[in-house]
Amino acid sequence: xxxxxxxxxxxxxxxxxxxxxxxxxxxxxxxxxxxxxxxxxxxxxxxxxxxxxxxxxxxxxxxxxxxxxxxxxxxxxxxxxxxxxxxxxxxxxxxxxxxxxxxxxxxxxxxxxxxxxxxxxxxxxxxxxxxxxxxxxxxxxxxxxxxxxxxxxxxxxxxxxxxxxxxxxxxxxxxxxxxxxxxxxxxxxxxxxxxxxxxxxxxxxxxxxxxxxxxxxxxxxxxxxxxxxxxxxxxxxxxxxxxxxxxxxxxxxxxxxxxxxx
Amino acid sequence: xxxxxxxxxxxxxxxxxxxxxxxxxxxxxxxxxxxxxxxxxxxxxxxxxxxxxxxxxxxxxxxxxxxxxxxxxxxxxxxxxxxxxxxxxxxxxxxxxxxxxxxxxxxxxxxxxxxxxxxxxxxxxxxxxxxxxxxxxxxxxxxxxxxxxxxxxxxxxxxxxxxxxxxxxxxxxxxxxxxxxxxxxxxxxxxxxxxxxxxxxxxxxxxxxxxxxxxxxxxxxxxxxxxxxxxxxxxxxxxxxxxxxxxxxxxxxxxxxxxxxxxxxxxxxxxxxxxxxxxxxxxxxxxxxxxxxxxxxxxxxxxxxxxxxxxx
Numbered sequence: 058x059x060x061x062x063x064x065x066x067x068x069x070x071x072x073x074x075x076x077x078x079x080x081x082x083x084x085x086x087x088x089x090x091x092x093x094x095x096x097x098x099x100x101x102x103x104x105x106x107x108x109x110x111x112x113x114x115x116x117x118x119x120x121x122x123x124x125x126x127x128x129x130x131x132x133x134x135x136x137x138x139x140x141x142x143x144x145x146x147x148x149x150x151x152x153x154x155x156x157x158x159x160x161x162x163x164x165x166x167x168x169x170x171x172x173x174x175x176x177x178x179x180x181x182x183x184x185x186x187x188x189x190x191x192x193x194x195x196x197x198x199x200x201x202x203x204x205x206x207x208x209x210x211x212x213x214x215x216x217x218x219x220x221x222x223x224x225x226x227x228x229x230x231x232x233x234x235x236x237x238x239x240x241x242x243x244x245x246x247x248x249x250x251x252x253x254x255x256x257x258x259x260x261x262x263x264x265x266x267x268x269x270x271x272x273x274x275x276x277x278x279x280x281x282x283x284x285x286x287x288x289x290x291x292x293x294x295x296x297x298x299x300x301x302x303x304x305x306x307x308x309x310x311x312x313x314x315x316x317x318x319x
Numbered sequence: 320x321x322x323x324x325x326x327x328x329x330x331x332x333x334x335x336x337x338x339x340x341x342x343x344x345x346x347x348x349x350x351x352x353x354x355x356x357x358x359x360x361x362x363x364x365x366x367x368x369x370x371x372x373x374x375x376x377x378x379x380x381x382x383x384x385x386x387x388x389x390x391x392x393x394x395x396x397x398x399x400x401x402x403x404x405x406x407x408x409x410x411x412x413x414x415x416x417x418x419x420x421x422x423x424x425x426x427x428x429x430x431x432x433x434x435x436x437x438x439x440x441x442x443x444x445x446x447x448x449x450x451x452x453x454x455x456x457x458x459x460x461x462x463x464x465x466x467x468x469x470x471x472x473x474x475x476x477x478x479x480x481x482x483x484x485x486x487x488x489x490x491x492x493x494x495x496x497x498x499x500x501x502x503x504x505x506x507x508x509x510x511x512x513x514x515x516x517x518x519x520x521x522x523x524x525x526x527x528x529x530x531x532x533x534x535x536x537x538x539x540x541x542x543x544x545x546x547x548x549x550x551x552x553x554x555x556x557x558x559x560x561x562x563x564x565x566x567x568x569x570x571x572x573x574x575x576x577x578x579x580x581x582x583x584x585x586x587x588x589x590x591x592x593x594x595x596x597x598x599x600x601x602x603x604x605x606x607x608x609x610x611x612x613x614x615x616x617x618x619x620x621x622x623x624x625x626x627x628x629x630x631x
Contacts, residue, residue, distance in 0.1 A: 063426040067412070074414045166410035169469065172374050173427040174399040312377045316331065 060175045064183025065190070071160070072153050072187070081152040082191060086145055086199040093138035093203065098210035100134060124215055131216035136282050139228050140272045142200055146237035147264055149192035154244035155257035157184055162252060171311050181245070181309045188244070189237045200229050227287040235294035240264055242301035249308045320387035320401065320476040320508050322350040322373065327382035329368050342368040344532045345382065350525075353506045355499070357513060357523035359621055364530045366512040367407065370479045373510070374404050386477055400429065403475035407482050409466035413455035417446055417465050420454055421472060428473035440468035444498070460491030467498065478502065481512045496522060520617040528624045535624050542620045548573060550613035551589045553582040553596075556606035565603050566596065583613060 072078045121129035161167045170180070207217050219225070244261045251257050274280045307313075327346040332339045343365040350356045358366045371377045373384055375395040384391040386398045411420050418437060425433040441447045444464040454462060463483070470478060483499065484492035499522055503509060513519050519526055520539050527536040535542055555562070558577050566575045566584055571592055573585035586592050589612060600607060 059429070060427060063423055067415075067423045070419060071412055071414050164410055164413060165406070165408040166412060168376065168406045168408075169404060169410050169424075169466070170427075171376055172399060172402075172404040172406075173424065174396050174429065175427050176396075311375075315371065315376055 060179045061183050061186070064175070064180060065187045068153070068157050068184060068187030069191075072156050075156055078152055078156055081149055082195055085148060086195050089141040089145060090199045090203050090206070093135070093141065094206045094210050096138075097131065097134060097207070097212055097216075100130065128213045128215040131212050132219045135212075135216055135220050136224075137272065137275060138203075139225055139282065140268060140275070142196055142203075142229055143233055143236055143268055144265065145196040145199070146189075146192045146233040147240045147268065148262070149195060150188035150237045150240045151244045151261040151264070152258055153188035153191065154184065154241045155248055155261060156254045157187065158245060158248035159252060159254040159257050162248070167314055171314065177309060177311055178306070181306060185238070185241045185245075188241045189234070192237045192240075193234050196233050197229065223284045224282050224287055227284060227291065228282070231291055232287060232294065235291065235298055236264075236268075238298045239294060239301050242298070242305035245305040245309055246301070249313075321352050322348070322384070322386055322477065322508060322510070324348045324373070324384040325382055327369070327372060327384050328380050329365070329372060329377065330380045341531060343372070346529070346533055348527060348533065348536065350508060350510065352508055353503070354525065355503050355509045355511060355523045357511050357519040357526035359513070359516065359519060359526050359528045360530050361625065366529075367481060370404070370481055370510065370512060374402055374479055375399055400473065401475055402477040402479060403470035403473065405466055405470045405478070405480045405483055407485070409462040411454040411457075411462055411465060411469075414453055416451050417441065417454055417457070418450040420465065421469060424469045425472045430473050436472050436474075440471055444468050445494075460487050460494075463487060463491070463495065467495065471502075475507070477508045477510070479510045479512075482514065483511070484513070484515060484518060492518075516616065516618045516621055526617070528621060530625065534627075539617045539620065542624070543615050543617075546620055546623050547615045548585050549587065549589055551584050551586055551593060551596075552611050552613050553584065553600065553605075554608040554610070555580055555582065555600075556608060558582060559605070562600060562603060562605050565599060569596070572596075580608075 073082075121132065124132070161170070171177075204217075204220060207220060240261065243264055244257060247260045248257045251260065271280070275282060280286065324346050327343060327348075328341070329343045330339045330341050346365075346369060358369065360366050368377070372379050372391060373386065375391055375398050378392055386401060388394075389397045389401070391398065412423070415423075418441065421437040421440065422433055425436055430436050438447070441450050444467065446461060446465060446468070449457070449461070454465065457465065463486075467480075467483065470480075480499070484495050487495065496518060499509060499511070503522075511519065511523060523539070525536065525538050526542070528534045528542075535545075537545070558580055562582060563575050563577055566572050566582065569592075571587060573587065575585070576583045584596065593610065597607060597610065
């Protein structure tokens with residue numbers, strides 16, 4: 058346990074001094090929280106009570122049931138923004154892991170580190186947790202800020218209740234961490250092949266594509282985020298995580314790192 | 320702590336599609352407790368691979384190695400706790416302070432008194448005043464000293480030093496060499512990989528010259544004797560041909576050659592045979608200015624050994 062804590066402490070002491078990591082940890086979540094709140098503020102002000110929601114996809118309107126159009130529109134927008142909160146646990150760990158692993162390669166600090174009695178599993182777990190914990194922490198923190206901001210920007214009771222509903226809670230508290238785990242392990246795999254943290258970060262960011270697909274599919278009404286869909290995503294992500302952890306752990310072996318990571 | 324290897328072999332790509340690369344082949348060695356042992360060889364000879372196998376960073380393809388009672392591949396965590404490694408590149412965390420760097424490693428090496436050990440080695444290597452500075456601001460010599468401190472934090476009984484003075488200025492290199500001598504006096508077993516043969520000669524009790532396979536292992540003195548024999552140089556005011564003839568009459572004289580005002584004589588026991596030769600030369604009219612032993616450097620030994628291997 059002492060080794061695990063030491064690795065996390067080392068990672069945080071090092072990566073948080075990096076401006077790019079700091080930007081990703083602070084500015085990005087701030088933007089992704091401010092954007093929905095500002096949008097909701099303006100939309101709440103411009104859509105009158107009982108106004109129709111012509112831009113909301115038909116399937117979504119049906120899912121709203123007997124809710125007033127304004128509430129339905131707010132819920133629709135909130136659901137779009139939820140995907141932004143899923144991007145945070147994806148982008149943040151990728152950035153941290155890319156700088157942490159590729160950084161060790163470029164400074165050639167992995168060899169002395171691997172010469173200590175630490176196990177490879179603890180080292181990998183330490184690096185992964187050092188990337189996942191801030192990502193999840195920041196996501197949850199800014200989700201809390203988002204919730205606190207909702208009444209201040211004029212959202213209705215129904216929209217606020219929706220943001221605390223099963224779909225959102227599953228998304229934030231289960232899907233988010235699963236995405237973060239996938240992102241870290243994907244970054245480990247990519248980092249084993251490249252020597253520039255920025256390249257590792259950019260290549261790892263390919264993971265954002267499925268989320269963007271989900272985002273656009275929801276905008277045009279092909280899918281509607283609901284608890285069933287979330288459970289499906291959770292099941293798929295668990296399988297993806299297992300596969301990526303297996304691959305990442307296979308690559309993150311003492312001999313492989315020293316002889317093949319160039 | 321004693322180190323033994325028995326037919327230690329490392330083949331890269333052994334189970335892959337690419338052609339196999341034999342890095343170390345059938346290395347059999349015995350390094351005694353408290354000995355400073357030099358690993359000498361050209362680039363790509365397998366020195367670093369050997370060190371990596373002995374520090375359990377990579378697994379041998381075949382053969383066995385023991386660090387004290389612990390077997391490589393079976394007791395790896397014990398071995399890593401017992402040995403210290405100075406890697407070729409210092410590999411420090413540049414954004415962190417010297418103190419933070421050492422604190423991290425002290426914890427990873429399960430050091431009991433982390434603060435005390437960190438302070439001890441920072442002071443010992445003259446880095447205490449700079450302990451809060453980021454390592455990125457350190458000179459190459461300071462980084463190397465810090466890397467040595469890192470390798471010693473857990474007081475290992477066996478120390479592997481890969482090119483410890485590489486790229487250091489003469490003053491910093493001397494400081495590191497003095498420090499190695501100090502460590503030797505504490506009874507630690509030290510394995511020194513170096514291209515600096517002068518350094519190996521000064522520090523090592525025995526050296527192994529190898530290029531994938533072990534070519535020679537002995538004390539520098541014995542290697543010298545084995546390759547070049549022992550030679551005595553007589554500096555005379557004038558060398559006369561009869562002096563050469565006179566020396567050749569002695570059955571124990573192995574060879575004689577004359578260069579300018581010097582006679583170089585091959586002898587098996589100069590300490591016992593020199594007085595007689597000096598007496599006879601003086602009787603024959605030679606004016607001897609002084610007598611000395613012709614010493615071949617370890618570099619001569621190394622080059623002759625490696626060239627012999629090429630020729631073989």
